[in-house]
Amino acid sequence: MTVANSVSRREDERVAREILARLKVVVEPALDAALARVSPELHGALGYHFAGGGKFVRAGLTLLCASAAGADESVALDGAVAIELIHNFSLIHDDIIDRDVERRHRQSVWAQYGIGPAIIAGDALSTLAVQLLLERPSPARQAAATRLADATQEMIRGQSEDMAAESRSSLSVAECLAVADGKTAALLSGACALGALLADAPAPVTEAMSDFGRHLGLAFQAIDDVLGIWGEARLTGKPIGNDLRRRKKTLPVSFAHALGVDVYATLASVDAELSDEDVARITAMLDDGGARQATIDLGEDELRAALGALDRVTLRDPARAELVAVARYVVGREQ
Amino acid sequence: MTVANSVSRREDERVAREILARLKVVVEPALDAALARVSPELHGALGYHFAGGGKFVRAGLTLLCASAAGADESVALDGAVAIELIHNFSLIHDDIIDRDVERRHRQSVWAQYGIGPAIIAGDALSTLAVQLLLERPSPARQAAATRLADATQEMIRGQSEDMAAESRSSLSVAECLAVADGKTAALLSGACALGALLADAPAPVTEAMSDFGRHLGLAFQAIDDVLGIWGEARLTGKPIGNDLRRRKKTLPVSFAHALGVDVYATLASVDAELSDEDVARITAMLDDGGARQATIDLGEDELRAALGALDRVTLRDPARAELVAVARYVVGREQ
Numbered sequence: 050m051t052v053a054n055s056v057s058r059r060e061d062e063r064v065a066r067e068i069l070a071r072l073k074v075v076v077e078p079a080l081d082a083a084l085a086r087v088s089p090e091l092h093g094a095l096g097y098h099f100a101g102g103g104k105f106v107r108a109g110l111t112l113l114c115a116s117a118a119g120a121d122e123s124v125a126l127d128g129a130v131a132i133e134l135i136h137n138f139s140l141i142h143d144d145i146i147d148r149d150v151e152r153r154h155r156q157s158v159w160a161q162y163g164i165g166p167a168i169i170a171g172d173a174l175s176t177l178a179v180q181l182l183l184e185r186p187s188p189a190r191q192a193a194a195t196r197l198a199d200a201t202q203e204m205i206r207g208q209s210e211d212m213a214a215e216s217r218s219s220l221s222v223a224e225c226l227a228v229a230d231g232k233t234a235a236l237l238s239g240a241c242a243l244g245a246l247l248a249d250a251p252a253p254v255t256e257a258m259s260d261f262g263r264h265l266g267l268a269f270q271a272i273d274d275v276l277g278i279w280g281e282a283r284l285t286g287k288p289i290g291n292d293l294r295r296r297k298k299t300l301p302v303s304f305a306h307a308l309g310v311d312v313y314a315t316l317a318s319v320d321a322e323l324s325d326e327d328v329a330r331i332t333a334m335l336d337d338g339g340a341r342q343a344t345i346d347l348g349e350d351e352l353r354a355a356l357g358a359l360d361r362v363t364l365r366d367p368a369r370a371e372l373v374a375v376a377r378y379v380v381g382r383e384q
Numbered sequence: 385m386t387v388a389n390s391v392s393r394r395e396d397e398r399v400a401r402e403i404l405a406r407l408k409v410v411v412e413p414a415l416d417a418a419l420a421r422v423s424p425e426l427h428g429a430l431g432y433h434f435a436g437g438g439k440f441v442r443a444g445l446t447l448l449c450a451s452a453a454g455a456d457e458s459v460a461l462d463g464a465v466a467i468e469l470i471h472n473f474s475l476i477h478d479d480i481i482d483r484d485v486e487r488r489h490r491q492s493v494w495a496q497y498g499i500g501p502a503i504i505a506g507d508a509l510s511t512l513a514v515q516l517l518l519e520r521p522s523p524a525r526q527a528a529a530t531r532l533a534d535a536t537q538e539m540i541r542g543q544s545e546d547m548a549a550e551s552r553s554s555l556s557v558a559e560c561l562a563v564a565d566g567k568t569a570a571l572l573s574g575a576c577a578l579g580a581l582l583a584d585a586p587a588p589v590t591e592a593m594s595d596f597g598r599h600l601g602l603a604f605q606a607i608d609d610v611l612g613i614w615g616e617a618r619l620t621g622k623p624i625g626n627d628l629r630r631r632k633k634t635l636p637v638s639f640a641h642a643l644g645v646d647v648y649a650t651l652a653s654v655d656a657e658l659s660d661e662d663v664a665r666i667t668a669m670l671d672d673g674g675a676r677q678a679t680i681d682l683g684e685d686e687l688r689a690a691l692g693a694l695d696r697v698t699l700r701d702p703a704r705a706e707l708v709a710v711a712r713y714v715v716g717r718e719q
Contacts, residue, residue, distance in 0.1 A: 088541035090548040142507060146500035165481035168503060169544050172477060172510070176536045179514050183530040191526050195518040201511045206423035209504050213425045 058381070065378030068371045072109040072129075075122065079130045080108075083181055087173040094162045094170045098141060101153040106379055107240040108133045113375065114244025114258045116368035117359075128193050128243040131178035135201050136236060138174035141167055143208060175201065193246045200239025207231020214298050219313040225303040226267065233273075234266025241265075257362045261372070264355035268380045271348030274299040275341060278332060290328035300347065301340040310338030352380045393716070400713030403706045407444040407464075410457065414465045415443075418516055422508040429497045429505045433476060436488040441714055442575040443468045448710065449579025449593045451703035452694075463528050463578040466513035470536050471571060473509035476502055478543065510536065528581045535574025542566020549633050554648040560638040561602065568608075569601025576600075592697045596707070599690035603715045606683030609634040610676060613667060625663035635682065636675040645673030687715045 084095055108129035115125035143149070144157035145167055151157060159167035182194040210228045214220055220228075241262030245255035277292035278301055292299050296316045305312045312334055319327050335341055355376055359369065419430055443464035450460035478484070479492035480502055486492060494502035513536075517529040545563045549555055555563075576597030580590035612627035613636055627634050631651045640647045647669055654662050670676055690711055694704065 087537065088544040090541075090544035142503050146503055164499065165547055166544075168477050168481055169540055169547065172506075173537065173540045173544070175507070175510065176533055176540060179533040180530070180537060183526060183533060186523070186526050186530070188521070191518060191521050194529070195515070195521070198511055198514040198518060202422065202508065202515060205504055205508045205511060206425075209423040209425035209501075209508070212500055212504065 061374060062378055062381075065374045068113075068375055069104050069106065069109050069378075072112050073105045075112065075126065076105050076108040076129050076133065079126050080133055083130050083134065083177055086180075087177055091166070091170050091173050094158050094166050095174070097161060098137065098158045098170070101155055103137075103153070105129075105133055106375070107136050107237060109375060110237065110240045110262065110372070111244040111247075113368045113372045114241045115248040116244075117364040117372055118245050118248035118250035118254050118258070119365050120248030120250075124189075125244045125247040127181050127190075128197075128247045129240075131181050131193075131197055132236065132240045132243060134174045134178040134181070135197065135204075135239075138171045138178070139204055139208070139236070141171040141174070146208070146212065189247050189249050193243045196242050196246060197239055200235045200242075203231050203235035205231075207233070207235065217298070218317065219306055220298040220303050222300065222303045222307050225298065225300050229267055229270040229300070230263070233270040234263045237266035237269070238262035254362045254364070257358045260358035261355045261376075264351045264358060265376050265379065268348045268351035268355060268376075271300055271344050271351065272380050274301055275344050275348070278335065279341065290323075290325075290332060293328050293331055294323050296323075301335050301344045304343040304347075305335050305338045305340035308338050308340060308343065310334050310340065312338075312340075348380060352376065396709060397713055397716075400709045403448075403710055404439050404441065404444050404713075407447050407457075408440045410447065410461065411440050411443040411464050411468065414461050415468055418465050418469065418512055421515075422512055426501070426505050426508050429493055429501050430509070432496060433472065433493045433505070436490055438472075438488070440464075440468055441710070442471050442571060444710060445572065445575045445597065445707070446579040446582075448703045448707045449576045450583040451579075452699040452707055453580045453583035453585035453589050453593070454700050455583030455585075459524075460579045460582040462516050462525075463532075463582045464575075466516050466528075466532055467571065467575045467578060469509045469513040469516070470532065470539075470574075473506045473513070474539055474543070474571070476506040476509070481543070481547065524582050524584050528578045531577050531581060532574055535570045535577075538566050538570035540566075542568070542570065552633070553652065554641055555633040555638050557635065557638045557642050560633065560635050564602055564605040564635070565598070568605040569598045572601035572604070573597035589697045589699070592693045595693035596690045596711075599686045599693060600711050600714065603683045603686035603690060603711075606635055606679050606686065607715050609636055610679050610683070613670065614676065625658075625660075625667060628663050628666055629658050631658075636670050636679045639678040639682075640670050640673045640675035643673050643675060643678065645669050645675065647673075647675075683715060687711065 080099070084092075084099070087095065111125050111129040111132050112122045115128075116122045140152065141158050144152055145159045145164055149157055150160040158170060162170075178197060179194060182190050182197065207228050207230065211232060214224070214228065238259050239262070241258040242255055245258045250258075274292065277297070277299060278290060281289070293316070298313075302312045302316075312331055315331055315334065323331075356373060359372060415434070419427075419434070422430065446460050446464040446467050447457045450463075451457050475487065476493050479487055480494045480499055484492055485495040492502075493505060497505075513532060514529060517525050517532065542563050542565065546567060549559070549563065573594050574597070576593040577590055580593045585593075609627065612632070612634060613625060616624070628651070633648075637647045637651075647666055650666055650669065658666075691708060694707060
């Protein structure tokens with residue numbers, strides 16, 4: 050039962066999609082204008098990557114946080130674009146690192162253009178994000194650029210821990226959460242903090258939004274891990290049981306381990322590629338051991354903590370209500 | 385005849401080496417302190433990379449420019465470290481892109497640790513550079529961070545043009561210079577500008593130093609291209625004739641093309657790997673056609689322009705004289 054599993058779930062989803070679609074219309078032209086500034090030689094690879102779509106959830110959160118903090122959305126537009134640039138920099142590089150040949154039902158950038166062009170295209174995006182925030186100097190923009198660089202470094206820390214985990218025999222739940230905190234939550238936290246910083250919000254508001262984004266990121270990762278094992282291929286864009294087949298050390302697997310069901314040992318005991326039967330057997334182990342439910346519970350707890358962070362401060366509507374709607378949607382997503 | 389080919393050449397070299405060695409002692413502990421802040425999972429790869437050595441020419445230029453502009457070297461220390469971080473980020477990523485398995489007579493980072501760890505290690509360095517300059521806010525540091533991001537984006541532009549050139553049949557001298565301007569000169573220019581900016585120098589001084597670095601970069605690239613074809617393997621750390629063997633579109637080759645010696649066509653006419661005889665024959669074509677001398681002349685012109693830029697403003701000694709010594713050394717290098 051996710052929180053979004055309520056009677057009005059479909060209506061909530063529709064509203065959240067509308068909010069994100071409206072914000073995407075604001076962000077996309079600014080993003081395109083920024084992308085036009087990088088080397089023309091990279092326009093092919095970057096145009097291809099961004100044509101793959103995306104809902105701009107992070108950019109949307111930045112704009113909503115600025116508005117909820119009492120400012121005009123437009124003060125946070127460069128911040129929203131910068132966050133989206135950093136997010137896509139990480140997607141492009143992570144696909145190389147994880148040898149993922151597909152993204153959004155199409156070839157990933159490196160699979161389409163080669164490793165070299167994909168590395169340099171990602172580098173251009175991360176540098177562009179900094180340029181965008183710094184070029185018109187102000188204390189708020191300097192603070193935002195600093196916060197963004199910190200979030201990026203945290204994300205890199207998470208990715209490096211994720212890579213190192215490949216050669217480990219098991220990860221504890223706490224270790225899994227630390228990776229998720231870096232890989233996913235740091236940038237969502239940064240997205241929300243940037244909105245507050247660019248709105249010149251008081252420190253407690255910025256902290257509340259930063260916490261909101263961090264808990265939301267952990268909730269998102271929990272549900273993403275559930276979908277990576279139990280999600281339908283049509284919806285996730287990945288083969289069913291993909292995370293198990295790749296022996297990824299996700300939250301459900303670490304929960305099973307903690308609950309006494311040693312999925313790590315089972316994954317390690319199969320030498321070659323996992324067959325459909327292996328995947329089905331291990332999936333059943335996770336279900337029976339309560340690992341799926343434990344991960345969903347964690348996701349719900351984190352969503353509750355995220356919404357609780359917003360309650361700590363006074364925020365402006367309708368942006369506040371829209372933040373709540375988007376948060377529920379992101380965690381309960383079935384897209 | 386390089387400018388450094390004077391009677392007192394050996395003495396000049398010794399002085400320049402001493403200046404750089406003194407500055408390295410200042411920079412290295414600050415660099416190590418900065419590196420300690422990135423993810424511990426990356427310490428192995430980064431420690432390996434930096435243990436390969438390096439003279440910290442760029443960091444040295446930043447410190448000397450701050451001092452020549454009248455400030456204490458220490459105001460530019462974070463800038464010097466940041467420049468060195470960006471330089472090494474580019475080395476680590478470029479080695480993957482160019483499939484270079486060796487750097488400084490050892491395996492390159494990706495060859496030793498794998499492509500994924502090398503990508504993420506480079507990403508950590510570029511982000512750390514921004515963090516370092518932004519964390520203690522001041523107008524000078526914000527200006528320096530902006531200038532650094534601009535230089536980084538220019539460098540990325542140069543690298544992307546270099547990659548695109550691989551599928552071209554030829555490059556004009558102007559196109560070769562545009563690539564060198566991005567790949568090499570942009571960061572040397574940024575190194576010098578950062579020293580001036582962090583010294584709160586007046587705009588004409590910052591511009592003069594920026595120009596000094598840019599011309600120095602082009603001079604350096606010209607001599608580097610000469611060494612890539614005619615340099616001794618013991619000194620360059622690369623096999624003799626390496627650039628020709630890799631059919632790189634360097635300045636000597638583009639000069640030969642412009643002078644009517646079509647080395648591009650000759651390089652293209654050999655199907656398989658170039659034999660030692662092929663390399664010797666093409667090298668002779670470059671010599672006879674005057675391409676070697678044209679490249680050396682360009683290098684000397686650019687060095688003269690670099691030193692001329694320093695003459696446009698009033699600078700403080702001994703840093704000013706030391707900048708001149710280091711510039712001559714960098715261009716005349718036989719290390």
